[in-house]
Amino acid sequence: MRTRLRRLPERGSHDWDVISAILDEALVCHVGFPGDGGAPVVIPTAHVRVGSMLYLHGAPASRMLRTVGSGVDVCVVATVLDGLVLARSLFHHSFNYRSVVAFGRAVEVVDLEEKRRALMGFAEHVLRGRSAEARQPSAGELKATRVLALRLDEASAKVRTGPPLDDAEDVALPIWAGVVPVGLGIGTVVAETPSLPLPASVRGAECDVRFGGRVFDAASSVENAG
């Protein structure tokens, strides 16, 4: 089984709730696929999970979307970084993280309603509420966007939490050790439309779990997006 963790398996999980929560929290993923000549290529891109589907989207001319949509085996990775783990020894320095690896073959979404809902999902995944605030995609824009769906039936999660794991003989060394929490944060908003009030999606961003706040549920957001 491709998703059986061999290295530090105690950090692994195949729990759907763990996997889906990481995919929902990670803002971007990395898609690995065979490039020209078969050598591996890994491309960072946006994603959204809706139910058991992971959607990718972009320009029809994208090499990544063209290749991944052709039915080749792909591997998608999403990572959320939670902390810098500083050990007494350099050897035991690490990260606290939550990551997902998913394998499968994607298919192109041709059903216009599924495509439209997936595109709403991308906006909701970036910022909850945004899909209803912006102009909706025109028929031409829908046509100009390729959407791929990867069923998430072969995926694993790996999670590291907690303090550095120093060797016993190093614990007494007078060297600072500990965890520096890290995460995405909201910066100072730069308005392109200063005469307009901040929309609810932007005002709510600081509550978003990816920026330190509430849990995001892509599936219900898509349903609510109308």
Ligand SMILES: Cc1cc2nc3c(=O)[nH]c(=O)nc-3n(C[C@H](O)[C@H](O)[C@H](O)COP(=O)(O)OP(=O)(O)OC[C@H]3O[C@@H](n4cnc5c(N)ncnc54)[C@H](O)[C@@H]3O)c2cc1C
């Ligand atoms: C931010 C970050 C930094 C890391 N830094 C390092 C590093 O510097 N050096 C290092 O060796 N490792 C690092 N790791 C761990 C790394 O992702 C691998 O888990 C590890 O290298 C073992 O790889 P492997 O191919 O031997 O795993 P194996 O256990 O052989 O992989 C088998 C299967 O387990 C699952 N799996 C493995 N790793 C992950 C994962 N991270 N998330 C979800 N599923 C997984 C996959 O389904 C994979 O096909 C880091 C992970 C993260 C998220």
